[in-house]
Amino acid sequence: MKPPRSTKRRWLAAAAFTTIAGTAAMAWPWKGAIAPVSRPAANLYSAETIERGRLVAAAGDCAACHTTEGGVTNAGGRGFETPFGTLYSTNITPDEATGIGQWSYAAFERAMRHGISRDGSHLYPAFPYTAFAKTSDADLQALYAYLMAQPPVSTEKKANALTFPFSVRSLMAGWNTLYHDATPFQPDPMQSELYNRGAYLAEGLGHCSACHSPRNAMGAEKSGEAYFAGAFVDGWEAPPLNTLSRAPIPWSETSLYDYLRHGESELHGVASGPMAPVVAGLAELPEYDVRAIAHYVAAQMQAPTANSDTAVADATQRVTSAAVSSTEMEAGERLFEGACAACHADSGVPTFSRASTNLALNTNLHSDHPDNVIQSILGGVHAEHVPGIGSMPGFADSFSNTQVADLTTYLRARFAPDKAPWQQVKQRSADLRQPHHNNSHSSP
Template sequence: MKKIALALGALAAFALVAVAIAWPREDFIPATSPAAWAATPDNIARGAYLARAGDCVACHTARGGAEYAGGRALDTPFGRLYGPNLTPDADTGIGNWSADDFWNALHNGKSRDGRLLYPAFPYTNYTKVSRTDSDALFAYLRSLPAQRQPNRPHELDFPYDQQLLLAGWRLLYFKPATFTPQPARGLAWNRGAYLVEGLGHCSACHSTRNRLGATGDTLSGGLIPTIGWYAPSLTASGEAGLGDWDQEHIVALLSTGISPRGSATGPMAEVVARSLQHLTQADVGAMATYLKSLPSTETKASDGGERAGEQLLAEGRRLYGSYCVDCHGADGKGKTPAYPPLAGNRAVTLTPAVNAIRIVLNGGFPPATAGNPRPYGMPPYSHELNDAQVAAVLTYVRASWGNAAPPVSVPDVNRYRSVPLD
């Protein structure tokens, strides 16, 4: 036992030395001047806009709590984390932070006390935020009413609660960076890239994660851990991506939550409601320009290889006629903007079919936005349709009007019937 203890101790010491040697040095960019984070109306207004662009309020506001006072639970495969208090309370918030401290958190993923931050706070994206924008964000957060609300400690499983393990993760998957414009691409493309890759942190949901929680940052789509929604590809990948979308339809979806190609539901509805609808049309258009330019990646859309039986399709057709046809039409084209089309709608043809299953079971509700203040919602059918019926109607929809997606199985429906809504 003594030899084992000595060996483990030597291994731990070696790991610490290896991390110290190979650790990426902090990248520090100074502020232009103290005026950059001064509490001026211009700085505060700019910071408020940037906070909207980053959807900061979503993770730093508990349900029913004061904005930015923290406490919202973020479930991960490694345990539960809680968004911290970002109000200027001296004891529980960032009242004693400096602009440099705040920049260090965004850019280097380190707290004021030197603690390494968990990447549920997406500093892997925020590292590309400019120092000027960081200072404006800091000015805005310092202008908020101070809320005395202690931060809840994270509830992570061992060994994921160990800073040494997090240091190793950062060594593998994180390096401080800055956004490098590509002048040949034009102003709109560069602005869109900055927002999508940086503040918008789109890859946090729209990229596949490995077993250690790191993303490939490809925007090629992925299942969002623990909440059971699939974030579709944002690349030009066929049915699964945005390649054949008109740019104005992307802009409409991002800014209003609805478009002729589909509606934002689930987690994306919250992003549109709390963040994207508040951006300027120029910025949303820039994001669409950048997304339209992304190269195709391997698609997870259906390949039509598996075919449903005639009996299953007949049952699905019958159920569609009873529950769906009045809104979505016999031709699956829907009635824009109230009822989205099902023909050619990637939300119903994606594989896995998790989004379509959850919408049938729990309903589909686009956000209320300035551009669509009275959205039409789809009622839930979990209380009316059993697993076999949900599978049948979705199989029919996924095989009709030019759609060519594989059948939905009863176990698939059952798996997501019990997944929490949030």
């Protein structure tokens, strides 16, 4: 993976603008609004359909993006920082004036498959319709029923603050022509039912590649070899989920299942950051569905079904050799002993709040980029989605960037001794402290 130039979802870039504008001129015939309807009666849909729709919404993480911190579920208003300004998610409760209460199913389906709002205007792909387009009709219908059955909430719509010309929505018509494939999911007859179920969920509703695949200069996800090759999102690295994985102990299908189902895998660690709400959504799904996703991801990684004896022995060996510090980084070591070791070193005294997985097994410490380690130190780890896991306090207020850098460099040397030291860690710490996550990596 090349060093990222941006930590943000780069769904449109200036360089590409002319092409897009040119294509927009000859693009989609959809210009029209779809007539408003009155909100469907509450008893129109069966309880089973609504329940099915609830699971579809959980798989699609609708609430994660359509809810502000502490706000009403799906009432919108969460901001998305882009290199071109700020975009806000919308109210998808069935309020007739400010939500989707007047949307017919046809209008809803068009938005989910083609990224076009009821009034005919184009939506930006920060809304992952590029993935949702793969969803089956039956699932979309159930999702519509579920959303329409929720209590309507009236909200003030937040105006986007996008810079010209990115504020011109119709340009997305050109983008869609170039990059959006609205074909619903087609099962691969050469693959098993389990694989196809996993592919359906991962490529569609789960929109895993929206975070885990790098994007091109115009912000479209790359495919082919770059599919699942890792990317940067909201100041975090979404690690590679293909053969480029940097996990020190290679993932197995069993470990992937544990991680996706329970938010924790013994040989890897816990899901935190932007992956935490994904795991919380998956927790609602039936076991078969999560197994299917694990099976699909394992296939992308060419991972074995179970953890081999060699993998377990390798893990033990890594944990043993990281148990004693052998680096000569005094500043980092002092910080670690003072602030971290109580929870992160084997003192022989188990307490509830101690970390359950060893840092020597953590992908983030073995990545090419220090971002996730710095994020964990600054913001802590809040694993509410994983029952039985302690949480870790954030140190943003107690450590300077120099201290964060000393500590991060020390962690790398002690827990990932087979990897080269990270560069410019102090600058990265400063960048990641910015409330809107600095746009550019300082490394070229």
